[in-house]
Amino acid sequence: MAVYTDISEEELVAFLGEYSVGNLLSYKGIAEGTENSNYLLHTTQGAYILTLYERRVEKADLPFFLGLMQHLSRKGISCPLPVQRKDGELIGHLAGRPAALITFLEGNWMRSPTAAHCRQVGKALAEMHLAAADFTLTRPNALAPEGWLKLWSACRDRADQVMVGLAEETSRDLDEIVGQWPTDLPSGVIHADLFPDNVFFLNGKLSGLIDFYFACNDLLAYDIATCLNAWCFEKDISFNLTKGAALLAGYQSVRPLGPAELEALPLLARGSAVRFMLTRLYDWLTIPDGPLVKKRDPLEYLRRMRFHRQIRSANEYGVGIG
Amino acid sequence: MAVYTDISEEELVAFLGEYSVGNLLSYKGIAEGTENSNYLLHTTQGAYILTLYERRVEKADLPFFLGLMQHLSRKGISCPLPVQRKDGELIGHLAGRPAALITFLEGNWMRSPTAAHCRQVGKALAEMHLAAADFTLTRPNALAPEGWLKLWSACRDRADQVMVGLAEETSRDLDEIVGQWPTDLPSGVIHADLFPDNVFFLNGKLSGLIDFYFACNDLLAYDIATCLNAWCFEKDISFNLTKGAALLAGYQSVRPLGPAELEALPLLARGSAVRFMLTRLYDWLTIPDGPLVKKRDPLEYLRRMRFHRQIRSANEYGVGIG
The missing domain is CATH 3.30.200.20 (Phosphorylase Kinase; domain 1)
Known part of the structure; x- marks a missing residue:
């Protein structure tokens, strides 16, 4: 609201x-x-x-x-x-x-996006990355590994109020993710919050991207990882490979990913999942309850963290299928 | 919200x-x-x-x-x-x-209406009353004296939580108002909630009335009394006679009030004030608090009840001045 x-x-x-x-x-x-x-x-x-x-x-x-x-x-x-x-x-x-x-x-955001929507989102994201390449201003990502650790230190002591074991599981995951976080991948301006409510469609065709208020400079492939989390999971947090394949194929039709980006994708997806888990957890613990307050469940992103933890290669997201 | x-x-x-x-x-x-x-x-x-x-x-x-x-x-x-x-x-x-x-x-509602707005609202209210005269459906007013007493019985025991003495003062006022409530005045379809946020203006001219979801059959002059409460008090709950005069003159330019309506106006205004005090009190006592919940203060209407209690004749609202 x-x-x-x-x-x-x-x-x-x-x-x-x-x-x-x-x-x-x-x-x-x-x-x-x-x-x-x-x-x-x-x-x-x-x-x-x-x-x-x-x-x-x-x-x-x-x-x-x-x-x-x-x-x-x-x-x-x-x-x-x-x-x-x-x-x-x-x-x-x-x-x-x-x-x-x-x-x-004009346009509407999709409450239940299909693979066809995901393909267009992937394509639009790559087009945005290329178009922003010569934008001269820069802004660091406040919600990159350093920012996650700050959020985590504010939440850690109370994390088990949300789910017993959450503190330990998150600490272990954060250690692994932050310890291996890549720095040498292609970077540029990313949207950083390209969820379905920020993409409009008109008659099935993507009509625009909105809400650039998390945009920043970071790894381009990290933006794709966020889209995988935002667009390709069903409501029961199962991963829809057809949607993943479509999103990645749409992206690569404009900007093919390099081998290092592909290799890093599972880790980037884990990082993106932990980022949204942490901001949701922070809001969960700090925003007072109320009849009109609809707080988003951090555990939906814990389940994504667990999913990505098992992924061995970008192929499992559908690279090369769509 | x-x-x-x-x-x-x-x-x-x-x-x-x-x-x-x-x-x-x-x-x-x-x-x-x-x-x-x-x-x-x-x-x-x-x-x-x-x-x-x-x-x-x-x-x-x-x-x-x-x-x-x-x-x-x-x-x-x-x-x-x-x-x-x-x-x-x-x-x-x-x-x-x-x-x-x-x-x-199209149009915007006035956060700070002037006397010129009040005059147009009075005129539009009278035009609405005349235009509705041959509407064939009817709906009783659920927030007439009988409805007030129901609300009061649900709130009375906790009224002093809001202000010490509120229960006694309201009971006394309700007895007086309900005991003298007129039944023989001209009646018809009333808007019953014509507050500033339900009246649009465009370039200073009234462009329309909205939100008919409290409309019902009741005394026409009661609708004017509600407009006096809604439009003619300042934020400090002082009554602005210039606005009252303009509202009444606007109304009477289309539908002159009869002597019995004018005589009843102070009592109708008390009744209207008690009606809004009671619905606000009910919400105040029953809706849980929350960061996005902005409950409206019932005491703003207690102060209107007190104001109208001292009024001896409709002249004191500005009849015949504007």
Whole structure:
């Protein structure tokens, strides 16, 4: 759930006065994104998303996120385009928060993606990686091994409240994963959170990628590993090889993976699973319960960690099949 | 906050197949309404609101609510128009719930309404009352004196948890108000919840009324009393006479109030204040706390009850001034 900040028409109209987007017709708080307040605006010129950045987003990171969207959009990647203000800036202020206006992307996210969707996601991810290659700003990944260890030290003592044995199992896994973590693979700008709710489709065709607020510089193949976790497991946490094969084939149709990337894939997938397990665990232990709070189960990612632990080679994800 | 039910594109496309509204482009859960799940849809033909009726809405009441919107819209009142299905029905089913598709009304609600807004609201309320006069369905007001007493018996024993003395003060007030409650005033269909968030404006002009899910048959002047409570008090619960005068003048420019209605106005305003105090008190005592739950303070309405208790005549609300 989102929408933390309410805004009045007066302040919104004043804010929009800095842009050339026509006159305001309506604005509705939408229940998308978890970190920011988002409004869907109608103006006489079309539809826009207004995002107010709440405190979990570092203000210093906004030029990276918005600049990346602008860069990708100019390179032909379908993603929201931040609208420039009359003074050329991408970031304004509204209700005491940094705020940006971005174009509205039609399309819907898939609650139950198929292999055909996975293939398109793989292809779009590779296209994004190539298009971002000459983006000049950089941002380190705050949720890379060092970040995992910080989260883990904040959660470890209470991990067994969630499941007896979780502390020991995670510690052992983290030691193995972090100890072997590769550093010499091709790197660049990654999306880092390309879950189904961040990919829109229209009539079965991918219509765009959204939510670049975890984007950063890291290993490109790590982004694929996250997509395997996000797109290729069924609700019962069984791995769907057909979807894995389609996702990997879609990616490789644009950017073939090198032998070292393929070899590292099981470890990268374990790392990605532990990353989402840890952020979910942290939220599970720190966010108070409430009737409208739907916390996500960290154990769904423990089960992915266990799955990837048994994988011996990228072939078992479907490389070369799809 | 709203949006309780998530829906998939597949089921939404199947649902829309029963209507002639073009092809789905996007749908976003919106944070409006507290009783139902609402989505803002874009199709190739325009924008629509999709409402899923959650359990707090009686299914048997839907023909009244939707039929009223259709009736008012045909009579020229600007309000959302329920879209007919190909089979002529107004109510469909989606995700196991009754659901309706209604036209999207552009406009914004006023967080800080002025007297000019109040005048237009008064006028629109009177126009609605006249336009509904020949609507044939009826619905009793579940939140009339009998309903208040039911709520009160559920809350009374715990009322002093909210404020010491609340139980005694409310009991005394309820006795007085219910004992003198008028029955012989002009009655008809009332909106019963015409708060600022249910009235849209565009460029300073009223563009429509929404949310008819409390509409019912009751005293017409009681609807005005609710608007006085909803529109004419400042945030510090002081009464703004200029706004009261404007609201009443706007109403009377379309439908002049009779002497008996004017005389009853202070009592009706007390009754309306006690009605909102009681529903807020009930929610306050029964809804669990949580980080995303923003419960509304019943004492804001206790203060309105106290204000209206001292009023001797409708002139003190501004009748004849505006």
